Amino acid sequence: MGDSEVTVKSKKTVFVTVGTTCFDALVKVVDTQEVKEELSRRGYNELLIQMGRGSYIPQSNVIGEGMINLMGRDSKGGDESIAVDYFTFSSSIADHLRAASLVISHAGSGSIFETLRLGKPLIVVTLKQIISDVKVESLIPYHPGDATPVAKLINRFLGFSED
C-alpha cells in the first residue's frame, strides 16, 4: 500500500523468505542489529521478511498501515537504519522477489529458481532437517527452462496433437 509513496526515494530491498517452513533461526539472524547494520552499510534501506510458520516476530519499525518509516529517517538525514517489515504468507511472493535487490532464501526450490530467473543476487540458507540433496552449485550458471517438453509428452500420450 505504502509502496508508491516510498519508491520516490530509491528503494533497495532485502527480501527474506522461508516459504511454508518454520525457520525462526534465519529470521532471528537477519533481525539482529549486526546484520541490519551491515545491510544498511551496503546500501539496503528496507528489510522485508516473509516468516512463514515461524513464531519469532521480527522487530518491525514500520508505522501505520504498511507505511514504512522512511520519512522520519530521511528528515534526520541519517542512513544508519533500515526499515524492517514482515508478513507470514502472501500469494504474490513473485512480486516481492521482483521488487527486491537481494534475496535471502530458505533453499526452497521455488524462491531459488524464481530469483535466478530474475538474475538477482541470492543467498541461500539451508534448513538442514528438511533439505537432502539440493545441489545449488550445479545450478550455476542457470539457464531458465520451461515445461513444454513435458506438455508435449503428455499430449502425445493422451492422443492429442503435440502443438
Place this chain on the structure above:
Amino acid sequence: MACNVTITVVIISAMLLLIRLLYVLHRTGKPLKTRDSAGLAPPPLSTLIILGSGGHTAEMLNLLSVLQKDRFSPRFYIAAATDNMSLQKARLHEETSRSQFMQIYRSREVGQSYLTSVVTTLIAMVHALWLMLRIRPQVILCNGPGTCVPLCVIAFLLKVVGIRWSSVFYVESIARVQRLSLSGLLLYKLRVADQFFVQWPQLQKKYPRAHYVGCLM
C-alpha cells in the same frame, strides 16, 4: 455343496481380479489409443491436479501454463488441508468457474506421534477414496510430496475394478538431482505412474523408465 460353490466363486473372482490386475499393469505406461473421432479433435479429459506446496505448487502451475486448457477440462485441484497458499495460487491461475478446488486431510503432520498417525492415516485414506470416487478423473497430474501417493494408488485401484481409467503423470521436483523423493520412488516402483518425468539427467540414468525433460523452472 454350497461350500464348494462358494470356494469356486471366490477362486474364479480372485483369478479374474488377478488377470485384470496384470492387464492394468500391462497397459500402464502405454499411450492411449488414438482417440480422434473421424477427424475431429479428441474430446477433453477431466483432470485432477494435485498441488504439493511451495516449490511443488510453483512447478505445477508452470506446467499448467503450457498445457492447453480446453483439452484438460474440467479441472479439479486438490491440496493438503494444512496448505493454505496452494489453492489461492491456483485460483489466480484459473479463469473458468468450472474448475473445482478441494482440500484433503494429511496422513501425518511433521512431528506427529506414530500411534495417532495410524488413525489419521486411515481417515486420510477414506477421505482420499471419497474424493476420488466423486471426481473420477481421466488424467492425474502430480509432482509430490506425499499427498499424491494415496490418491494415485486409489486411481490405480479404480482402474483395476473398472470404475475409471486414468493416466497418471508424475513430475519429480527440480530439487531432486541424485535421488528420487519417497513419493516419486513409490509411484515409479509400483508402476502407478504412466509417465514419470525427471528434471536432471543423472536420475534418468538410474531410472530408465523416466523421461528426462530438463528444468521446468
